[in-house]
Amino acid sequence: MTRRLNVLVVEDHAxxxxxxxxxxxxxxxTVIGLESPLEIDRLxxxxxxxxxxxxxxxxxxxGLSVARRLRAALPDxxxxxxxxxIRSEQKAEAYADGVDIYLAKPASPDELSAxxxxxxxxxxxxxxxxxxxDVERQVLRNPQGQSVSLTGGEVALLQAMAMAPERVLDSAEIERLDISSKRGLESSISRLRHKLTPLAGDAPCIKVLWGRGYQLLLKLSIA
Incomplete structure (x- = not known):
C-alpha cells in the first residue's frame, strides 16, 4: 500500500x-516547495x-548544515x-549529518518517488x-481542545523552545529573548509551567537541563 506523506522539497533551481x-x-x-533554507524553521x-x-x-x-539542524530538532x-x-567521502559526511537516503543528481522523479x-x-x-x-490570540490548546491564555512573553518562550534544536532553549536563545536576569527567566518558566499543568495532567511540560537551559517536552504546532 502506498503511503501518502507530507513532503517538503528544498531546491533553489526553480x-x-x-x-x-x-x-x-x-x-x-502533500508537497511544499521552497527555494532556500531561510523559511524552513518557520515552516x-x-x-x-x-x-x-x-x-x-x-x-x-x-544543505549539510540544514540536515544537521533538522535531525537534531526532529529525530523522526x-x-x-x-x-x-558524488565522492564517497562526501556521501559519508551526509549520512553522518543525518541524511537517510543520498541521491546523486540528476535523479529522475521516478527514482525520487521510489x-x-x-x-x-x-x-x-x-x-x-x-x-x-495561536500566536495572535495568545492562546495555547492541548490535543483535547482545552485552552489557556498566555502573555506575550510566555508566547515568545514557547515559540523559542519549539523552534530550537531538540526543543532546548539554551543560553544564546535566552539572550535573544531579552530576559533581564536568571531569576526573571526562572519566574517566567515557573508561571508558564503553572498554566500548562492543568492541561497536561501528569505529563511533564518543560524540563530543566542543568548547565544547558530548558527543554520543551510538548509536541507543539504554531499558527
Whole structure:
C-alpha cells in the first residue's frame, strides 16, 4: 500500500523544484516547495512535515548544515539528499549529518518517488497529539481542545523552545529573548509551567537541563 506523506522539497533551481513538486503531488503526496533554507524553521513548526527532499548546494546555508539542524530538532523526520557531490567521502559526511537516503543528481522523479516510498515505510506514524499555539490570540490548546491564555512573553518562550534544536532553549536563545536576569527567566518558566499543568495532567511540560537551559517536552504546532 502506498503511503501518502507530507513532503517538503528544498531546491533553489526553480524548474527542477517545480518538476519534483508536481510529480510528487501526482503521486498523492502533500508537497511544499521552497527555494532556500531561510523559511524552513518557520515552516516546520507550522506544517506536519514528515519528509524533506533537500538539495545540498543551497544559497544562504549549506544543505549539510540544514540536515544537521533538522535531525537534531526532529529525530523522526525523513531526509533525502539530492546532490552533485558524488565522492564517497562526501556521501559519508551526509549520512553522518543525518541524511537517510543520498541521491546523486540528476535523479529522475521516478527514482525520487521510489526512494520516498522506501523511506516512508520505515517512518513512524504519529497520531495528531500536538498542542497548538495561536500566536495572535495568545492562546495555547492541548490535543483535547482545552485552552489557556498566555502573555506575550510566555508566547515568545514557547515559540523559542519549539523552534530550537531538540526543543532546548539554551543560553544564546535566552539572550535573544531579552530576559533581564536568571531569576526573571526562572519566574517566567515557573508561571508558564503553572498554566500548562492543568492541561497536561501528569505529563511533564518543560524540563530543566542543568548547565544547558530548558527543554520543551510538548509536541507543539504554531499558527
Amino acid at each position: 524548474p527542477l523544484r517545480e518538476e519534483l513538486v508536481e510529480h510528487l503531488r501526482a503521486g498523492g503526496h 516546520i513548526v507550522h506544517e506536519p512535515i514528515e519528509l524533506v527532499v533537500l538539495d545540498l548546494n543551497l544559497p544562504f546555508e549549506d 523526520l525523513g531526509i533525502i539528499a539530492l546532490s552533485g557531490r 526512494a520516498i516510498q522506501s523511506l516512508g515505510r520505515r517512518l513512524p506514524r504519529h497520531e495528531d497529539a500536538s498542542w497548538h499555539l
